[in-house]
Amino acid sequence: MPATSWFLGRPSYTRYAYSTDPNFPGNLTRVTASQATAETRAHLAADSRPRRVEAQAYGAVTLCDGDRRVRFDPCPDTMPKYLTARQAADLLLVAAAEVPPRLVDVGSGYGPEVQGSTLVRIAPAATNRLARHGYLALADDGQVVLSLAGVVALEWHHCKATNVAPAAWAYAIAEAVVDTLTP
Template identity: 40%
Template sequence: MGTFTNLIARHALFTSYRKNIYNIDPNIRGAAMTLSPMSEATELVRQHVAAYGGPRAIGAEPYGAVTMSQGDTRIRMEPGMDARPSLLTRRQADDLLLLAYSATGARVAHEQAKGWTIHAGFSRIPPAATENLVKHGWVVTTGTDGASVTVSLAGIVALTWRHCKTAKIPNSQWGDAIAESVYDAFSA
């Protein structure tokens, strides 16, 4: 079905006596950086919100990076090149909203001679659109016939980023809007 876009998960501990200063600069070589499949990154945020609760546990940057606070540890996840929010088209945003608000849940299906599609209630996302959603990492699924499909962390960030841009919300407020959307999506 395709591969899932990765987020770069940057782990950086900051010292207790210098509160907002990282003792490891995540932008230099030697910092603990790992590529996380989108399904793992999405589950990590879900677990984090359940364990640490409260919207202050999630932070975000206007360009889409999400930071989670766990005690004295910060985990920063940045969208990979294919998952940049600016790549989300209006049609893809409509498809993600359909998946996010599908009361019956969405499922992936392999249709003979057509390819992989996503079914959400009475709606169907065609094969090319399904492939693009998966390629960009905006949905999470195991990829097996009949498996459930959910909007991923990158999908939620991209939807919120697009809303902020089209609603002409000042750039200075985009980070807060993204953090709030991520919290709301995973606290339900």
């Protein structure tokens, strides 16, 4: 099994595309973490006009463009509240890597592991858990990056750890999505 196929196929989000016009029904599909991340990056890179990103404290992210909206609701196992301190530390390794890491199949029974330059190495079992929760995504060039769910979960974890008022979590999550996923 190629290392990259391991990230595909497991839906992490329910994608709801809809219009603000009540006469047009929305479209509901399930997408993977990589698909949600790619769509968010494309939304943020589309043009120089300010793009609106809204978030909910429970982890949903809505991309707003005129009267068109796309909301990503996390699946039950993708909720940011399930991020542990160890997983947060692993995600910070991926986020802070100078050269984005790649998946390397090391022949263990747990699947591939994340390896990068310097000290970035996440064991296969930990990589499996991060991918199962949708916190990692594959970029087009095969590099491992934080997914939309990973960015949301890290910011949620940070807000909770630093005693940010829960009323401000949604704004902090939206800012983190824009800052991290804007190409």
